[in-house]
Amino acid sequence: MFSNFALFSRFTMSIAERKEREKAEMRSLILSAAHHIFKEKGYDGLNIRSIAERIEYSPATIYLYYKDKNEIFYALQYEAAAAKRDHLIPAASIEDPWQRLIEFGRLYVDFGLKHPDWYDLLFLTRAPMEHIENQECWTLGLATHSFFTETVQACVDARYFKSTDTQTIAYTLWCHAHGLVSLFVRERMRMYPPEIREELAKKSFTMMVKMAEGL
Amino acid sequence: MFSNFALFSRFTMSIAERKEREKAEMRSLILSAAHHIFKEKGYDGLNIRSIAERIEYSPATIYLYYKDKNEIFYALQYEAAAAKRDHLIPAASIEDPWQRLIEFGRLYVDFGLKHPDWYDLLFLTRAPMEHIENQECWTLGLATHSFFTETVQACVDARYFKSTDTQTIAYTLWCHAHGLVSLFVRERMRMYPPEIREELAKKSFTMMVKMAEGL
DNA sequence: CACCTCACTAAACAATGTTTAGTAACTTTG
DNA sequence: CAAAGTTACTAAACATTGTTTAGTGAGGTG
Numbered sequence: 001m002f003s004n005f006a007l008f009s010r011f012t013m014s015i016a017e018r019k020e021r022e023k024a025e026m027r028s029l030i031l032s033a034a035h036h037i038f039k040e041k042g043y044d045g046l047n048i049r050s051i052a053e054r055i056e057y058s059p060a061t062i063y064l065y066y067k068d069k070n071e072i073f074y075a076l077q078y079e080a081a082a083a084k085r086d087h088l089i090p091a092a093s094i095e096d097p098w099q100r101l102i103e104f105g106r107l108y109v110d111f112g113l114k115h116p117d118w119y120d121l122l123f124l125t126r127a128p129m130e131h132i133e134n135q136e137c138w139t140l141g142l143a144t145h146s147f148f149t150e151t152v153q154a155c156v157d158a159r160y161f162k163s164t165d166t167q168t169i170a171y172t173l174w175c176h177a178h179g180l181v182s183l184f185v186r187e188r189m190r191m192y193p194p195e196i197r198e199e200l201a202k203k204s205f206t207m208m209v210k211m212a213e214g215l
Numbered sequence: 216m217f218s219n220f221a222l223f224s225r226f227t228m229s230i231a232e233r234k235e236r237e238k239a240e241m242r243s244l245i246l247s248a249a250h251h252i253f254k255e256k257g258y259d260g261l262n263i264r265s266i267a268e269r270i271e272y273s274p275a276t277i278y279l280y281y282k283d284k285n286e287i288f289y290a291l292q293y294e295a296a297a298a299k300r301d302h303l304i305p306a307a308s309i310e311d312p313w314q315r316l317i318e319f320g321r322l323y324v325d326f327g328l329k330h331p332d333w334y335d336l337l338f339l340t341r342a343p344m345e346h347i348e349n350q351e352c353w354t355l356g357l358a359t360h361s362f363f364t365e366t367v368q369a370c371v372d373a374r375y376f377k378s379t380d381t382q383t384i385a386y387t388l389w390c391h392a393h394g395l396v397s398l399f400v401r402e403r404m405r406m407y408p409p410e411i412r413e414e415l416a417k418k419s420f421t422m423m424v425k426m427a428e429g430l
Numbered sequence: 431c432a433c434c435t436c437a438c439t440a441a442a443c444a445a446t447g448t449t450t451a452g453t454a455a456c457t458t459t460g
Numbered sequence: 461c462a463a464a465g466t467t468a469c470t471a472a473a474c475a476t477t478g479t480t481t482a483g484t485g486a487g488g489t490g
Contacts, residue, residue, distance in 0.1 A: 262445080262446055262447080263446070263447060263448085264445085264446070264447090274446095274447085274448085275448085275449080275450090278447095278448070278449080283447080283448075284446095284447065284448090
């Protein structure tokens with residue numbers, strides 16, 4: 001792809017392009033290492049030196065490709081957001097908005113319970129939230145959230161609820177699902193025996209669906 | 216109080232007692248410093264050296280009174296749990312279980328929004344959860360949680376709901392309240408303009424109460 | 431071929447949790 | 461009361477981790 005072009009412009013572009021490509025490859029290599037370490041050791045076990053060791057470069061090299069650890073964090077958050085979106089995609093094809101909403105919720109909770117570290121990264125890690133609005137991970141998360149509120153809107157439009165306050169309905173449902181997953185992920189359910197926790201979560205989800213039907 | 220006793224048992228107890236008292240005082244001094252720093256700089260700004268500096272002792276001294284930073288963390292969590300319990304106490308005097316439950320929920324959310332750092336410490340900080348069950352802070356939190364489930368049980372007994380599944384009802388309500396506060400505390404509500412966030416939370420709480428009425 | 435740019439690194443710095451070895455004051459004992 | 465023992469405390473060090481600095485050498489340029 002680039003090599004043909006290179007024949008014509010060896011002195012103007014090809015080297016610069018190759019360097020750019022190599023730069024992108026290196027960024028991707030770093031991120032992939034970070035991803036693996038995160039999956040193995042969690043966010044706490046993820047540090048610059050461990051990334052450097054894994055890719056067999058010095059720690060200082062990392063800083064030539066990412067400004068600081070926060071940038072790597074943002075990139076990981078993007079991966080988490082993408083994983084979440086992919087997990088939720090099957091719901092999008094359901095025609096009936098109410099059924100779509102239920103499946104969306106079910107998959108949302110399912111994602112949280114199956115990938116607690118991803119969920120944690122997205123919604124529970126304190127980490128850098130300063131200029132998160134400018135980050136791709138936020139944009140992606142926002143898109144998924146929009147899909148959710150649009151589905152709620154579709155339910156409202158189709159008169160599935162008596163209430164027409166789409167915003168509050170959507171927010172309330174989100175609060176429940178998020179609270180449910182959060183208590184799981186951060187282990188604040190220890191008053192319940194471990195073997196009933198997942199069952200309780202499912203029962204609660206079902207109950208919330210029933211409650212929403214009466215809205 | 217002790218001094219009289221000391222006249223009789225100078226060689227057996229008084230010195231040991233005074234030392235014990237001094238030890239307790241020192242622990243309390245350290246904790247109080249930690250408390251202040253936590254309130255001013257948050258958990259991230261809280262470190263052993265800053266505590267040591269505030270009480271004008273060397274950092275190593277801290278370790279003579281607390282095994283490690285986790286122990287200080289547990290002690291702070293206890294303070295947070297006590298603050299939460301105190302905040303919720305007014306609800307306890309309400310006779311009608313349904314009104315008591317509503318007020319309990321309102322105060323719970325109110326506590327979270329007014330003291331995000333305390334709430335964070337109790338429910339969102341990753342920190343050490345290994346042997347938390349043996350810690351006083353957990354016992355206290357459990358007591359508050361029991362008060363909550365007992366109130367739900369009272370509502371069930373008084374036939375305020377059609378459902379009799381106390382556990383699931385309580386858990387569902389908790390999920391919503393916890394999710395609501397968590398999204399606030401960890402700043403995941405940036406898709407809503409700041410000025411409507413608190414209003415939205417209140418509307419959602421009201422909506423949840425209405426939904427619960429139909430349970 | 432001399433120059434230069436740039437990717438990379440060793441080493442250091444800073445912050446923070448924690449341990450060690452020692453000192454000085456206090457307590458007990460003869 | 462003096463010697464011996466115990467204890468509270470500390471300076472200094474060590475370990476970990478994020479980040480910066482000063483350089484080095486290999487590859488590209490004129």
